[in-house]
Amino acid sequence: MRLQHILIPAALVSLVAASAYSEETDRYRLEKSANGYVRMDTQTGAMSICEERSGQLVCKVAADERAAFQDEIDRLQTSVKAMDERVTKLENSLSARLESKLPSEEDFNKTMSYMERFLKGFMGIVKEMDKDNGNGAQLNSQKT
Numbered sequence: 001m002r003l004q005h006i007l008i009p010a011a012l013v014s015l016v017a018a019s020a021y022s023e024e025t026d027r028y029r030l031e032k033s034a035n036g037y038v039r040m041d042t043q044t045g046a047m048s049i050c051e052e053r054s055g056q057l058v059c060k061v062a063a064d065e066r067a068a069f070q071d072e073i074d075r076l077q078t079s080v081k082a083m084d085e086r087v088t089k090l091e092n093s094l095s096a097r098l099e100s101k102l103p104s105e106e107d108f109n110k111t112m113s114y115m116e117r118f119l120k121g122f123m124g125i126v127k128e129m130d131k132d133n134g135n136g137a138q139l140n141s142q143k144t
Helices: 002-027 063-101 105-133 136-143
Strands: 028-033 037-041 047-053 056-061
Touching: 037 056, 056 063
Parallel strands: none
Antiparallel strands: 028 037, 037 047, 047 056
């Protein structure tokens, strides 16, 4: 039973791979020409001129295809450059905003001084209330 769970998916995968390989091998068509071969991509219609060199078939992209590829490369390079500039601008903007929102050292020290005075005053009030109510002994015994 377990063998079927392994064999059936494996068979399906091999069938899909075989059909993909078949499509790939049927994709290009070679035609003999006076100077060598012409290779045509049956899916896109793109054509390349091929020559036999040292026992290997070497194909060159046609001039109009090369121009189209170069146009696409130029477009992508422009797009990448624009994105780089935008990222740099955003990073600089973000760091500038973060730095401008942080308090200066002087402001921080001033705030800490206020807090220290507030807490000392508050603690003094609490101690005075304990003395007035005579609860000093009770508070200390509750701490243990």
